[in-house]
Amino acid sequence: MKTVIKYARKAMDEPENYEARSNLMWSSTVALNHLLTVGKGGAWSVHPIEHVISAYYDITHGVGLAVLTPAWMSYVLSDTTAPRLARFAREVFGVEEADNRKAAELGIQKVRAFNQSLGMPATLSEAGVPEDLFDEMASEAVRTSVIASRAYVKLDISDVKQILLSCR
Incomplete structure (x- = not known):
């Protein structure tokens, strides 16, 4: 990165x-x-979620990942995941915040800012993806991957839909 x-x-x-x-x-x-x-095992959930989006809509994989990644990071941020997300923020973006939760949040902001600096859309609607198929796409993302059983943070259909909704 x-x-x-x-x-x-x-x-x-x-x-x-x-x-x-x-x-x-x-x-x-x-x-x-x-x-x-x-x-290490496990799956990076953003990848299969984005595959479904670009299967339904004409967007590149990179654009979809740029929109989804910070939303996923925010969604999975918890006391359990904060140390790992904070490490990413510190190692990749040089965040110096000592508190893991705050460092993780700063890292998420840095991911968004980096994507924006490249002219990437910040939302699915900016990328031309309406929300009318979010239920179907969430279901397909779970059905066609292992994100419900072997992901870093396991996600079910309702989780994926919430991530998609947060990307509107």
């Missing part, structure tokens, strides 16, 4: 910049090949 933050804007401003583009491609490869999750 640090590499993405470092090179995303540069790649957008300088499309021919080989270093920026190759580092983004390498980051994508590492993120998608499951190397980082070997032996």
